[in-house]
Amino acid sequence: MVLAWCGGTAFTFLMRMRLPGEWYPAARPGAQFFRWEGLVSTATATALALAGGALLRRRPLPALVLLIAASVLGTMPLGVAEIPLxxxxxxxxxxxxxxxxxxxxxxxxxxxxxxAALGGYLGVRLLCGWPISASSETAVALTTVIAWLLGTSVRESREHVEAGASA
Structure with a gap:
């Protein structure tokens, strides 16, 4: 979890930097991205993600809520209309x-x-009159469903093997 969070955050950060050989960054950062409030938001999101990673084995659903909150809070300083993948x-x-x-x-x-969190994020943005990126959120929702399907498949395969071994 921690590696996924750090990798995602690093990738998001690098997309907003002008790297060597580039004329401009791949994505424009929000105005607050490099200011103190953006840095505090990113640091708080990282703390939430670390707490969620620590709780995942013992309390999986509260840990997931912390990770989703970290994703939403980490998106705020980006100035984007969606939660990036x-x-x-x-x-x-x-x-x-x-x-x-x-x-x-x-x-x-x-x-x-x-x-529901992804839908709620888009709903709040719509209610506030802010732009949304439904196509990006659809991709994020699709990869979330794929992650669930893969996890379910692994669990069912494990259960099938255990049932065969005990028979």
Whole structure:
């Protein structure tokens, strides 16, 4: 989880920097990206992600909520109309692990919580009159569902092997 968060955050940061050989950054940073409030928001989001990663084994659903909150809070200083896929990567990895190691009902709740958060994010932006990027959020939702499906498949395969071994 921590590696997914750090990798996603680093990728998001690098996309907003003019790297050697580039005329301009791949994505424009929000005005607050390099100011103190953007840095505080990013630091707080990182703390939430670390707490979520630490809780994942013992309390998976509260950990997922912390990771989703970190994704939303980490998106604020970017000045974008969606939660970028790299920012939601840690939550998707959490959905995978929850679907892999927990009962089916817990996995279903995890994927529904993640999808509801994405929908809620877009809904709040629409209610505030801010632009949204529904196509980007659709891609994030799709990868979240894929993470859940892969986790469910791993769990079911493990259960099938265990049932065959005991028979």
């Amino acid at each position: 790299p920012q939601f990567l840690a939550a998707e990895v959490a959905v995978f692990f929850i679907a892999t190691g927990r009962p089916r009902a817990t996995g279903v709740v995890a994927v529904l919580v993640a999808l």
